[in-house]
Amino acid sequence: MQLKESDEDGFGIEIVLQQGDRKAPSCVHGPTLLFEKVCKGEEKGRRFYACSACRDRKECNFFQWEDDKVSEARLLAREEENRSKMPPFTHQEYCSRFRKFLALPLGRRFCQDCQLLLLPGEWEIHASHKMSQADDITEARLSRPSLMLKPLENKKSNAQYLFADRSCHFLLDTLAKLGYRKVLCVGTPRLHELIKLRNQEGKSDPMKSLLLDIDFRYAQFYGTDEFCHYNMFNHHFFGGEAASGVLRAFLDEEDGEKVIMVSDPPFGGLVKPLAHSFSQISETWRKLQTSEGGVVEMPIVWIFPYFFEPRILECFPSFTMLDYQVDYDNHPLYKHGKTGRKQSPVRLFTNLTPRDVVLPREEGYRYSFSSFLSPLFFQDGRVWKHCSECQKCVKPSWRHCQSCARCALPDHPCGNSPGLEGCFNCGSLKHKRRACPLKDKRRTDNKHFYIKDSSRVLPRKRNAGNRQTVEALSVPSGIVVGSRCVSSVWLLNNCKR
Ligand code: SAH
Numbered sequence: 001m002q003l004k005e006s007d008e009d010g011f012g013i014e015i016v017l018q019q020g021d022r023k024a025p026s027c028v029h030g031p032t033l034l035f036e037k038v039c040k041g042e043e044k045g046r047r048f049y050a051c052s053a054c055r056d057r058k059e060c061n062f063f064q065w066e067d068d069k070v071s072e073a074r075l076l077a078r079e080e081e082n083r084s085k086m087p088p089f090t091h092q093e094y095c096s097r098f099r100k101f102l103a104l105p106l107g108r109r110f111c112q113d114c115q116l117l118l119l120p121g122e123w124e125i126h127a128s129h130k131m132s133q134a135d136d137i138t139e140a141r142l143s144r145p146s147l148m149l150k151p152l153e154n155k156k157s158n159a160q161y162l163f164a165d166r167s168c169h170f171l172l173d174t175l176a177k178l179g180y181r182k183v184l185c186v187g188t189p190r191l192h193e194l195i196k197l198r199n200q201e202g203k204s205d206p207m208k209s210l211l212l213d214i215d216f217r218y219a220q221f222y223g224t225d226e227f228c229h230y231n232m233f234n235h236h237f238f239g240g241e242a243a244s245g246v247l248r249a250f251l252d253e254e255d256g257e258k259v260i261m262v263s264d265p266p267f268g269g270l271v272k273p274l275a276h277s278f279s280q281i282s283e284t285w286r287k288l289q290t291s292e293g294g295v296v297e298m299p300i301v302w303i304f305p306y307f308f309e310p311r312i313l314e315c316f317p318s319f320t321m322l323d324y325q326v327d328y329d330n331h332p333l334y335k336h337g338k339t340g341r342k343q344s345p346v347r348l349f350t351n352l353t354p355r356d357v358v359l360p361r362e363e364g365y366r367y368s369f370s371s372f373l374s375p376l377f378f379q380d381g382r383v384w385k386h387c388s389e390c391q392k393c394v395k396p397s398w399r400h401c402q403s404c405a406r407c408a409l410p411d412h413p414c415g416n417s418p419g420l421e422g423c424f425n426c427g428s429l430k431h432k433r434r435a436c437p438l439k440d441k442r443r444t445d446n447k448h449f450y451i452k453d454s455s456r457v458l459p460r461k462r463n464a465g466n467r468q469t470v471e472a473l474s475v476p477s478g479i480v481v482g483s484r485c486v487s488s489v490w491l492l493n494n495c496k497r
């Protein structure tokens with residue numbers, strides 16, 4: 001069953017985030033989520049538990065109606081099944097294997113089929129598998145597990161899209177400049193890796209990083225204080241209390257090192273459970289805060305496609321969507337500029353101050369800070385056009401009238417009142433905006449104004465989720481946006497929600 005957060009066509013599946021102690025049954029991915037199948041006209045739908053992490057039933061077929069009575073035998077069988085699907089080694093075992101692996105005098109082998117660093121005693125059983133040999137397994141390579149491991153490919157749940165270098169460096173530079181010294185990497189193995197690499201280079205102030213990811217293959221490369229096998233859809237630590245203790249210790253800023261969380265969840269993921277988990281992380285952080293009256297929210301950067309903006313803001317009203325386009329190495333579509341077929345729709349959602357995030361000019365951003373403005377779009381894709389004679393942007397239906405020396409509707413009463421500006425709302429010269437009969441309507445319509453993403457162009461039809469209030473931006477007047485010029489006053493007059 002395909003699970004969506006909601007569906008406007010009559011029926012949909014909604015998530016019921018449970019409060020209290022009611023315990024959800026577990027699949028191999030930890031506690032399941034409670035969903036409700038709702039049909040139009042029906043007040044209450046039937047509820048069921050399904051896997052939190054996998055949208056694809058082929059991957060995890062857990063299903064249980066909320067009111068099902070499950071026999072003791074069935075529960076035991078389920079527990080046994082869950083155990084059998086767990087990783088072959090514990091994290092401690094992976095760590096001790098890694099130490100042995102590094103100490104091997106000759107012949108390091110990595111089984112590409114099993115995605116496993118092999119110890120000599122295991123070579124034989126993997127003999128018929130595809131193997132990387134010693135020359136390929138240098139120290140440098142081992143410090144870049146995201147290059148060694150084959151990215152997971154399941155489209156529906158956990159396809160891994162790895163940051164292009166430029167995006168990863170931009171992110172890390174930004175965090176470093178803002179003074180963060182600890183980065184909680186939730187589903188961002190490449191960022192975690194880059195932090196460690198930079199520390200090794202020793203050119204910049206060292207930063208700490210903790211990776212939380214469901215991909216346990218990373219346990220082969222990182223210690224228990226650097227990686228936790230974690231499910232971000234149900235805030236489940238596979239390593240139990242010990243692992244959640246690692247997170248708590250990491251979030252503690254007692255040593256004065258500021259912490260920030262960066263997450264790049266799979267795009268098919270459900271927003272509400274993600275937000276719920278991030279809130280739990282944030283709450284853990286908040287409880288550890290000692291300074292009174294300081295920042296109340298944990299700094300978070302949530303990387304997600306822009307069309308999720310309304311859903312993310314519903315969960316985190318303090319967040320802003322920044323203009324930065326996140327690029328990926330292995331995404332067939334979402335790559336930067338000329339190399340990608342399409343421009344990436346992936347953005348940063350954050351509670352950082354947008355102005356503090358300085359966009360890189362070398363990547364083609366024309367403005368120095370984020371959350372900027374661009375031409376305004378109606379929902380149907382019509383764009384406000386610039387009139388060079390009036391030196392401002394006007395509605396697409398308006399024409400510049402030489403006799404009135406201004407733009408107006410083509411059938412306006414021409415030359416009626418020279419010098420009279422008329423109504424800035426509907427273009428009529430008979431009244432001012434204050435008295436415009438369409439003023440309130442226009443206000444409502446203004447909800448449909450969309451500010452296109454700033455300096456790089458997105459496909460228009462996809463713009464629907466891309467609304468930003470101009471009030472939130474502080475815009476110097478007369479800014480040139482593409483070939484159009486808008487003044488802050490004009491924007492404020494026209495773009496209020
Ligand atoms: N751009 C990132 C990778 C993002 S891909 C980078 O380059 O570092 C999504 C990541 O989330 C993957 O690492 C994947 O393993 C992880 N992931 C997928 N489902 C998850 C889940 N349920 N819980 C935790 N991590 C998950």
Ligand code: ZN
Binds near residue numbers: 030054
């Ligand atoms: Zn599952």
Ligand code: ZN
Binds near residue numbers: 113115125126129
């Ligand atoms: Zn193998």
